[in-house]
Amino acid sequence: MTYALASAVAPRRYPPGDLAIWIFILAELSVFAAFFAAYAFGRLGQVELFNAYQQTLDRRSALINTLALITGSYFVVRATAAIREDDSRGCFDWLLAALGMGTLFVVLKSAEYAHHLGEGIHLGTNRFYMFYLSLTFFHFMHVLMGMVILAAVALKARRGGYSAAEHTGVETGGAYWHMVDLVWLILFPLVYVMR
């Protein structure tokens, strides 16, 4: 009797998504944390250089990117809420919107890179650019990966592969996207703003 009740209510497990993904998210955050620590350490010896070249970065573009990622995360939250109501179509639509935000990020970031490449800037130019390019490119690749994951989830949602009772994939994919967003929220002030 109690078993039937339990499965009908679809209990909210915490943390949402599968445990394995949280191990990976922890690993991901650790790598970025290590990178951020390395940045801080690397900056110690060359503060003037870092401050000077930081000025060459396009802060406005990065700000728009920040808003894009945050908005994308909001859309992912709406998508998760939708599937919790068994609204597969709504879930799909919100995920599509999130992908749109991701695309905006990719376009703006690519434009930034194209600009730097045009100026002859690369990984070996100086320590600041090495960190800037490494950190942002590493993150950029994660945005791309996040978009691949969201797209896969979106397609499955559209085919009716999720329900209110079983939508671990949406929560897991969503968690990955939120992680990518969170990393940027640290990266942006650290590399673009703080002096």
Add this chain to the structure above:
Amino acid sequence: MQYKSQAVAKPYFIAAIGLFVGQILFGLIIGLQYVVGDFLFPEIPFNVGRMVHTNLLIVWLLFGFMGAAYYMVPEESERELVAPWLAHLMFWIFLVAGALTVLGYLMVPYAKLAELTQNTVLPTMGREFLEQPTITKIGIVIVALAFLFNVGLTVLMGRKTVVNLVLLLGLLGLAVFFLFSFYNPDNLVLDKYYWWWVVHLWVEGVWELILGSILAFVLIKTTGVDREVIEKWLYVIIAMTLITGIIGTGHHYYWIGTPEYWQWWGSIFSAMEPIPFFMMTVFAFNMVNRRRRNHPNKAAMLWALGTAVMAFLGAGVWGFLHTLAPVNYYTHGTQITAAHGHMAFYGAYVMINLTIISYAMPLLRGRKAANSERSQVLEMWSFWLMTVAMVFITLFLTGAGVLQVWLQRYTATPQPFMAVQDQIALFYWLREIAGVVFLAGLVTYIASFFVGSKEPEAAAEGASATA
């Protein structure tokens, strides 16, 4: 043994152990040459002894991996091997080619061997671990292709378990990355850059997939824990392996002429390479703790757990000790490297081979599940002798390395290489003694195949005699 064709594994395992003995004998020779510098000079100069020692290691590990695959794949695929005759043929070709190569090293000066084997046509000789003549390397490729064809087709035509797929992927990677040994440019930096695509992407990459799959297989068989659980964790472990290990290759790119950003990328990612080994240790102990049965092969389970622990210590911990660029600047190319290398290779790859042999050999020799009590006790003695001896080898070399780094690199008044070697001689003597103990362990190990072989099988703990 469930399938007849699993029997082809037996000669592979026997050859592996035979070559292992050769490896250790030569290890003792070169270990002695460290302190008695002209021992066996000029008949066996140090470099010849060393290439015999390292090449025998690699070849016997490969024999072991192939034996493991020939044993595991039919059972996992639930069908016979596609071409047992091919496995037998390749066995002899590989063994003869290997023997001839080692004889070549010993019988003629290396430059003469290069000339005899026409190395100038496609020069691949003269690099560490890749000393084999080009024709031998081509032979290895052919043997590998035949082997992959054999096990690959068997998997494709049978049940595609995760264990099978991961094993196959690892072996495929092994073969693909070996191809980089044919790339030998005049540019020393490029030479070194791609050399590591063989060595690092082997031992800190695809070989870990092989290790993981063999460990998973043995744990499934001996603990009875649900395959789904074990296979899931296998994926998690190998994911962490490649996620950390691929960019981790950068920890070999600090000081060889490559750009300096590798010092950052390499340090960050290689620092995380111990993680999959740590997970493997937790995983192995967890599965044994949660076991649903008491398997009578206690020795195999000891090897399995020991592999996880020693791999973590040797590859993970000792690796971590000198992986960060600021540390490595001082320790690069010293006895610290040798210390790490020995325990890592033993802990990960020697021990996983001994694990699968421990599990499979009794079955290949007609036992139902395990050797007799007496055999297993002797085998477990050999485990402890070899493992503890290796720990001491590593500790002594670490001592030698620390002193070497201090005297030759770090102190304000650094001394020349040879002067420093004289001062760390005590550590080399101690290492040699530990090496002799290791040999004693190996002899004990071989004895365990014969002693008690006529006695009845050990029963599982708590099992009733009539069950």
Add this chain to the structure above:
Amino acid sequence: MSQTFTKAMARNIFYGGSVFFFLLFLALTFDTSRALPGRDNRAAITEKVARGKQVWEHNNCIGCHTLLGEGAYFAPELGNVYKRFGSKEAIIAWIKAQPTGAAGRRQMPQFNLSEGDLDAVAEFLKYASEINAAKWPPNING
């Protein structure tokens, strides 16, 4: 049901993660190959240097020595031996004089190299000493 799904997710992370990092590695390799000409002293790779590398390989010098820290740890680092000895002549003289025959000491074989090969390998070691190895080794001892 949840268990099977979890294994599939671990599998996806494995494949996804591996592809991700392999692509990243290729990107860094591409950048490295772009940066190498400024660091690897390739302009000095003459036919003689190439021959010297072949002599180095055919006599398995790496079997006792390290070169840029890689190799065997029985004999000294040779990446900076050109700087340590000061000249090609000194290197050539050393090779010609081996073995020392000192009792109990580590011995280097006599390779009976031709004058051309000796000059080539010394040239190779000079070339190696001019590679930009990020200020490694820490001192002249290698």
